[in-house]
Amino acid sequence: MTSETDATTDSASTSTDGVSADAAAGGLSSRHPNFGRITAGDAGDSALAAALQKVLDGAWSESRAETRAALTPELLNPLGLTMEEQRDHTLEQLQRLADSGMPKLGFRAEDGGTGDTGAALTSFEMLGHLDLSVMVKAGVQWGLFGGAIANLGDDATRQKYLPDVMSLKLLGCFAMTEIGQGSDVQNLETTATFDNATGEFVVNTPTPSAEKAYIGNAGRDGRLAATFAQLITIEDGEEQHHGVHCLLVPIRDEAGNTLPGVTTTDHGHKGGLLGVDNGRIWFDNVRVPREALLNRFGSVDEQGRYSSPIESVGARFFTMLGTLIRGRVSVGAASGASARTALALAVRYALVRRQFEHPETGRGIPLLEYREHQRRLMPRVARAYAYACAQNAIVAELAEFEKDPDAFDEVRRREMETHAAGIKATVTAFANDTLTEARLACGGAGFMAENMLTEMRKDCDVFSTFEGDNVVLTQLVGKELMGAYAAEFGNMDQLETVGFAINTVADVVQEKVRASTLWQKVVDAVTDREHTDFLDRGNQLEILVDREEHLLETVARRLRKAQGEDASAAFKVFNSAQDHLLAAGRAHMDSWVFARFAEAVDECEDPEAKKLLGTLCDLYVLDIIDGDKGWFLEHNRLTTERTKAATAAYNRLCTKLAGQARTLVDGFAVPEFVFAVPMLNGGGVDKPGEPAGL
Ligand SMILES: Cc1cc2nc3c(=O)[nH]c(=O)nc-3n(C[C@H](O)[C@H](O)[C@H](O)COP(=O)(O)OP(=O)(O)OC[C@H]3O[C@@H](n4cnc5c(N)ncnc54)[C@H](O)[C@@H]3O)c2cc1C
The missing domain is CATH 2.40.110.10 (Butyryl-CoA Dehydrogenase, subunit A, domain 2)
Incomplete structure (x- = not known):
């Protein structure tokens, strides 16, 4: 049942970039005999999974535990209903949530709520593991409609409507x-x-x-x-x-x-x-x-x-919109939860589904033993961890802001709004990509609605469009970095944006230094010594920040050319640099997420979980380098030898982490009833007469 094969035939060798295989695995292979080995039907390491879950649960672990306990199979997407029946079903689930008191978390005590923004946002996020129709209808009712009244209405209006909004008497x-x-x-x-x-x-x-x-x-x-x-x-x-x-x-x-x-x-x-x-x-x-x-x-x-x-x-309009960013934060969070569910389904399937015979054993090979399958799933698992940590950071920031808005100067508030926009665009794009890849990774079974992935994919699709279209939000991040959106907020035209571009890079660097003491620690480490190792946190920082700053500097230079031109000519310059500006926005979000993930790793108290998270963080960075290899080569940031070394390290990490895949997805703490799907319960997985295990 538990016999194993070593899936990492090249893992014992010394790597071409001078990183030993064991180091590439974060030093885990010596202490974890299963690290890098694929075990069919592996039940995972529950203690390690619990330590990982603790990191992802973050500051609101208690309310997450309460919500988790309240999640039941009725909250799964019901299949085969007519549209009207499904709407009725969704409304019933909303009423159950209202009766449980959950919506009150999102409203202030003086309005009849219990006033815990972080708990409210994390509860919404967890609905994303299950039926997104319920999450979205709840978001419209309590996040958007209720949120507009709570944030924009006066005392009398809030008291008049909010109790009925919370109880669902008023939709x-x-x-x-x-x-x-x-x-x-x-x-x-x-x-x-x-x-x-x-x-x-x-x-x-x-x-x-x-x-x-x-x-x-x-x-x-x-x-x-x-x-x-x-x-x-x-x-x-x-x-x-x-x-x-x-x-x-x-x-x-x-x-x-x-x-x-x-x-x-x-x-x-x-x-x-x-x-x-x-x-x-x-x-x-x-x-x-x-x-x-x-x-x-x-x-x-x-x-x-x-x-x-x-x-x-303009300032009034953007200030008003700023009070409504909760919806944006919830949408990003719930899509991240949906992606984690999809990855947990696909990884579990990849551990039990076998294709083609192993030449040595003559037995079927679990999908996750294939290098390509590891490359499809493991970097996405790494990103799922990174984004969950970044999402926790933005929730914490928003919760702090709502508790004490005066503690935020304008710069900090704008940064929060920018990152809320950026993380929404980043995570919803990731979720859509992951839901598609998870569905493909499960082959024909993945296409059967009973196995959930197709429904989740359909439901998550529009998350890239609503609560701010992803392109528009990423542009907003880029513009903010350019200094636009400043002073006059939205009143700024193309010419003014160009004018603001001049101070860009200094602003960005200052913002990073402000961001955290960990960041400063890593910055100091980079300037102290020379780093070339892809698995060195300081070098990772340097690679990501250098790309971001280069993109910002060069786009600022391009935009500056429009100074003195009329509005039409300025628009032409701005428009011709749009792809460049978007690339800068994405690069900023990559390094911002990296910083939040690195902080979460740094704070993890469990040594084994910390090592494993550190390896995930390495893979997160290598996945960015792999995806943007062309840029690093074109801009002489990496030689072809270095990009080849990065690919080799990437492959090794994928294989190493695949050996812990079940533990890693168990760390997502997706409710167990989700896995009662046919493809994971004997639905054609094992060939007749084939014993389980390798
Ligand atoms: C299922 C669903 C539910 C919704 N619920 C609500 C709701 O409850 N309340 C509500 O008010 N709204 C709601 N919306 C509306 C949603 O917020 C909008 O669809 C969204 O803001 C995008 O607007 P649009 O559809 O007009 O797209 P457009 O703005 O027309 O965008 C179309 C395309 O053009 C691109 N584009 C747009 N501007 C630029 C630019 N400057 N540069 C480059 N590319 C650009 C976009 O990336 C996109 O690909 C919902 C939408 C859907 C589909």
């Missing part, structure tokens, strides 16, 4: 996107004009492109819509435009009938998330009281006069 929408304006939210067209004569706002869809589209809960269940519109007042006989604001507009009565002046339609079947009712909304001069305006950043008095604590329209 609502977050109606921001319009069919004509998706990513360009600042220019949406819906209007909310104050009528001085009646003291009401008139909410209107003035053009076909102002139709609210794709809105969660708008297709069927929503009663009240947090509606984003251009706020207009008439002061001294003149129209005054104050930019985008949010108003609560009733769209249906309690029985579900659409209200006068409101039109809704149902988007029906989508490419996934069948349990969520997305729809369109139009307003035909719908009147709502003055109190419908969520007035934290702008209010209108009884005389129809507008006032705001923030003067600039």
Whole structure:
């Protein structure tokens, strides 16, 4: 049953880059006889898995344990239901969550909640292990709709609505996107004009492109819509435009009938998330009281006069959006959980599924013994660990901010917002890539809906689009690094962005030095001695930071050429450098994630888990180098000998970590009932008469 074969035929040799195989394995092979060996049906090392789980659970381990205990098979995506049945099922699960009190975690005590942002975000994240329809509908209801009221509403409004939002007595929408304006939210067209004569706002869809589209809960269940519109007042006989604001507009009565002046339609079947009712909304001069305006950043008095604590329209808009980043953080986190579930399924399958006979034993070879299979799964396992640690860091930052906003100066707050955007784009892209690779890695079984991967893949797809399209968010990271988004926030045009580019590199370096004491420790180590070893943390830092800084410096130089040009010429320069700017944004996120992962490794108290995590961190960096080899060669950062050595080290680490694969995915702590899928329970895995094990 437990007989083994050594899968690492080249692991005993000394590597070409001067790194011994044992060092490449983080020194683990001497203490772990199974390290680098594939054992079919391996049950993993439960103590080590528990130590790894502790690192991933992070600061909110208690609330994660509570949520984990509450996760049941009903929260899995049910198969074979009609769209209406699945929507009913999803709504039932939401009611169960509401009854359990979980949504209260995300709301302040004075609003009837229990006020623990970190616990709320990590609970949402864990829903991502199971049915993403439930996670998304919960996110729309409590994160977006409830979040808009909680963050933008005054005391009276919060007290009026939030208890019913939490209990699910009142279902609502977050109606921001319009069919004509998706990513360009600042220019949406819906209007909310104050009528001085009646003291009401008139909410209107003035053009076909102002139709609210794709809105969660708008297709069927929503009663009240947090509606984003251009706020207009008439002061001294003149129209005054104050930019985008949010108003609560009733769209249906309690029985579900659409209200006068409101039109809704149902988007029906989508490419996934069948349990969520997305729809369109139009307003035909719908009147709502003055109190419908969520007035934290702008209010209108009884005389129809507008006032705001923030003067600039652009700054006001971005400050308002900044208060709503929780949704973005949740989406990244849940997609990461979904990727971890997929990897756990694919790794378990790869340990029991055999293809082709071993020449020595004549027995079937477990998939994970193949080098290519190791290369497909293990770097993604490493990234899953890295992103989970980075996600924990952003959750901790947001929780601290919500507890004490005054402790954050503008620079720190903007950094948090930038990293929330960047991590959302990074992790949702990773999740989509991983779900596809995990499905392919399970062959035909992976394509059977009963084995979960196809449904998860369909549901996760749109995570790259909503809560900010990934390209647009990555560009935002790049622009922030360029110094854009500064001072005038979103008011900055292309020319101003170019002007700000000049101080780029110094800003970035300063930001890194500020980031953590660990970072400083590693920076000191790099300047102290010469490093060339790919497995040296200091050298890894140097490789990643050098790439980021080079990309930033060169894009800044390109953008600077546009100074003095008119807006049209400046746009041309900016647009021709867009791919460059995006590459800089991605490079920044790679090194930011690396820093957060390295910190988590540094803080791990269990020595064996720490070693294993250190090896995962090495593979994370080597995966980046492998993926961007062309850049490192083109820019003379690495010679061909060095990139070949990096590939050799990469392969060795994949093989070494494959020997611990089951333990590594057990560290994800995906609920065990997820693995009751046919492909892992005798569904054609073993050939008749073939004994288990090698
Ligand atoms: C299932 C689903 C649920 C949703 N739920 C809600 C909801 O509840 N509430 C809500 O308000 N909205 C919701 N949305 C809307 C969602 O937020 C938008 O779809 C998203 O912001 C993208 O806008 P868009 O679809 O108009 O795409 P576009 O902005 O038109 O983007 C289309 C493509 O162009 C690219 N692109 C756009 N701008 C640039 C640029 N400057 N440079 C380079 N490339 C660019 C993008 O990368 C993308 O590939 C939902 C969408 C979906 C699909």
